[in-house]
Amino acid sequence: MAPAPRRTPAAKPGTRSAATRSTIPQLSWRSPQPAPIVLVSGPEEVCAERAIASxxxxxxxxxxxxxxxxxRADDYTSGSLLGVSAPSLFGEPRLVRISGGERMSDAFLTEALAYIxxxxxxxxxxxxxxxxxxxxxxxxDAIRAGTGGGVxxxxxxxxxxxDRFDFASAEFASVGRRIAPAAxxxxxxxxTDDLTELAAACQQLIADVPGDVTAEIVERYYGGRVETSAFTVADTAIAGRYGDALVALRQALDSGVDPVPxxxxxxxxxxxxxxxxxxREPAGALATRLGMKDWQVNNARRDLSGWNERTLGLAIMATAQADADVKxxxxxxxxxxxxxxxxxxxRAPYGG
Structure with a gap:
């Protein structure tokens, strides 16, 4: 006997898809639920893979x-969708995963419209x-309008x-683990450039580290990454530690770090x-307005110690020039x- 159809979760009022107003439930990729039709939309592949696996x-x-x-929706053989979704002799549940929807063929489009x-x-x-x-x-549009009882x-x-901070933080929170803000x-x-690698790094730390994840642990695992070395140089220079900044720069360059990052x-x-x-806004209010985190605002305010409008402007112009030079x-x-x-x-002009 075939199992009874699952009930589609209730839609959240006022939700919208990227393309058109949607009347179907909008679910988080971290906690998707099955339905007769599940549309996994958007460009972030690591999130889509997680949702489909879930x-x-x-x-x-x-x-x-x-x-x-x-x-595959872009290399589709007519009749395939109905063939693999039809009940078998013993009525086992079926899951059909269709990739390449953004390149779907006319044959798939026609049959999918009929299927839903x-x-x-x-x-x-x-x-x-x-x-x-x-x-x-x-x-x-048909799926988002509710045809087929989808999500x-x-x-x-x-x-x-x-967004990347939110993603990484949620990776640890989802399994009840804590990671220090500095870590x-x-x-x-x-x-900074590869969410898949960031996700893999989070999972490696979750698997390898039994307790809280500290900055020292992250530095031990990933301290050799280009971007981490770059931020060490940036932090020491902005803090006004001239000698340390030059040493950090030389170490970064000697280890193969490219000047551009x-x-x-x-x-x-x-x-x-x-x-x-x-x-002078409170950190929370300013962070919300700027799309940042409270601790990012607090760190930036600490970094501003010893700076003023003139020196900050000088540094920004010098950075623009350096960006052109290294490119x-x-x-x-x-x-x-x-x-x-x-x-x-x-905090002074070069040679000044």
Missing amino acids: VRDYLRAEDESLEVSDL EAPQDGATVILRHNGASVRGKKLL EVACPAIKRDS LRTLVSAF LVAAIAMKLRTMARVAGS GASRDPVYALERLITIIAT
């Missing part, structure tokens, strides 16, 4: 006989669409520093300082870096 694990925990099938009008009992169909194109918009799991891009900052700084790390710190400078405007990027560190650490 739905599979949920269904398998309900019934170990779960049948899992994979289809009458989904198969006992089947869960997951459609992955990364939003890279408007291909299949008619299907997405949507949004996986928006994680680009801002605050979190070091960890996120070490993986070094300048980028300094620019990021100075931008944050500039955004916070002059504001080809100068024949000697190392000299450009040393000049930048000197200006920042001394």
Whole structure:
């Protein structure tokens, strides 16, 4: 006997998808639930992979006989969707994972539109669409309008520093683990360009470290990462520790760190300082307004000790020049870096 259809969770009022107003539930990728149709949308692949795996694990925990099938929407054979979703002789639950929705073929679009009008009992169909194109918009709109009794799991891009901090912090919180703020900052700084690597690093620390994760532990694991070395240089220079900053710069360069991320790390710190400078708002209110975390605001305010509007402006202009120099405007990027560190650490024009 085929299992009874699952009830779709109630929709949250006022939720919207990226493309059109949605009347179906909008679920977090960290806690998705199965439904006849599960639309996994958005560009963040690591979140989408987690969501799809979670739905599979949920269904398998309900019934170990779960049948899992994979289809490609962009390389689709007519009749495949109905074939793999149809009830078997013994009525096992079925999970159909469909990738490449942003490149779906006309054949898939036609059959998927027909399928969502009458989904198969006992089947869960997951459609992955990364939003890279408007291909299949008619299907997405129909799903979001409620046809098929679906849910949507949004996986928006994680680009801002605050979003990456939230992601990493939630990785530890989801398993009841604590990571110190300084450790979190070091960890996120070490993986600024790759969320997949950041997720893997979080999981490695969770698996390897039995207690709280400290800054020393993160430094031991990932202290050799380019971005971490870059922030060490930036921190010592901004703190006015000229000698230490030059030593840190030399160590970073000797270990193979490229000048470009070094300048980028300094620019990021100075931008944050500039955004916070002059504001007397409470840290929480300012952080909310700027899309930051309370501790980021507090750190920036500490970094501003000894700085004023003139010296901060000087440092920002010097950083812009150094950025151009290390990207080809100068024949000697190392000299450009040393000049930048000197200006920042001394709060004075070079040679002044």
